[in-house]
Amino acid sequence: MMKPANYSIGTPGKPWEQTEKQQWKMQQTIKRSYQQEVINKLDSLKQQFNIEQYGSLPYDEQRYPLFIAKSKSWLQDRPVVLVTGGVHGYETSGVQGAIRFLESEAHRYLKQFNFVVAPCLSPWGYETINRWNPDAIDPNRHFVTESSAAEARLFIQMLQQHGWLKGQQSLIAHFDLHETTDTDNSEFRPALAARDGIALENWHIPDGFYVVADTAKPQLAFQQAVINEVEKVTHIAPADDSGCIIGSKVKARGVIYYDKSSLGLCGGLTDATYVTTTEVYPDSEHATDELCILAQVAAITGGLDFILNQQ
Template sequence: MTNEQPYAIGTPGIKWGAAEKAQWFALQTIKRSYQAEVVSKIDDLTTDFDVEQYGELSYGEHTYPLSIIKTGNFDASKATILVTGGVHGYETSGVHGAIRFVETKAKQYLEHFNIIVAPCISPWGYETINRWNPDAIDPNRSFYPNSPAQESALLMQCIDNLGVDVFAHFDLHETTDTDNSEFRPALAARDAIVQKNWNIPDGFYGVGDTLRPEHDFQRAIIQSVEQVTHIAPSDDDGKLIGVELEQFGVINYPCKELGLCAGLTDAKYCTTTEVYPDSPKSDDENCIVAQVAAITGGLDYLIHTSK
């Protein structure tokens, strides 16, 4: 689909109102199980970590408990690390990469860090394979006071209630071919805009924060990830998704200004990961492994620089 093809809902040039959003919502269907694929895995982690419910979402007949996984006994002398996944529920490896990190690697880092993991911020989006929530709101543009997205508001309240200073934040995402076939056209229709960016990078890339880019931290993540999967090359204009490269495999966004999950805290170190499961060079498992490598690469860098 291109920006010349009208979206099935709405009138070109007119922003969606309540009727169009209701029409969009009526077309969404449950395609997979949050309980079976996510909650069950989180429940299996309670032997070694604390699992706490920080909220609940109710959408129609569906109810979704929201959980964080965290270090059992927080040590004030250690830095606190936050890992988030599934703020865009359809981005599968973000959810399962966060869980896989806890399952396989997190205990190795407890000597150095307190760890908080919110593996699936948008469970309705996970089940319906959606970028938006049922109100046609993008949670990853909604991390600001009085957020209209329950998913974002509940996580912000959770982190605030924990009363910790987050030192590093890893927000796990992925890009799929449906970004061009569905999500970018839907955005253009909803907001009555012309979608100019149709680039889907083939491979992993990272997004730093314009105000706190931490060049070496981002580079360490890229170096770790390229041991397990390929890094996305820039397009013909030397950009990724329309943004100038900061370095190989990394661009920067103004995270707080855009209401991104990566701007949730004032962490000195923050990164948003992006993998591409539809690449002929990758698959779902490889993308999960890449997400874990991004986290461990960043943590290893932080440990090294603190010595």
């Protein structure tokens, strides 16, 4: 349903200028601690993984250093698996699911894979529980060359330095951990419509877990293996009456496709053979915070087990 954006900032139909963006930024507040909930947990993993800083967000370099965790026992002939979380900072289980995987399951696969885990690409967004960064930019539409989003730009530079960017050394897999929440419709899509001066189109929020494959290399059997493992933990999102999830046609149960590179999505950054974006629904009456974290971990292990069975 299309309707004029009704938002507390700006004039409906008129895109924001810098004044409105600054007004929006001034309304944001710190609600949780990146230091306590992410950095301290990574520090506790230093005996098992190499924790490396790849940059700092320019908004506050001391408060927002950026980290990856890498396998200590790195061997060049092992396939490399990339896990990303917190591209959208408000999507909590993506961040905590990436960390939980390192804490609880990664050890089972260390002889088969080299791991690179970036648990929180958007720490300012994590602390303020936001989809955007302080410049009112959605990082997950800006994973492009010379990106205007620092979160995306610094991550791209890291990938390039290690030879993992698209066109360089191929990774075997990339798991990009996300959530779809009720606040997508109540806050973030209205804010987007107001910022861009466009009509608002809300979508049906699916109750359950689903994945987004890359149109260029969907690897449907891999996506289904992820779904099957997650279903042991939580329920899978059904299609709506139009056979869609968030406006995209369902290709298999719990699976939709996006053209990730053209949309500037994190999942389109590499030439990984197997790529999936997970989407957990934390607002379901059947979900808990812990269940959502476990679903993210199950998505990774289900995908890894599938890959091992192909070798």
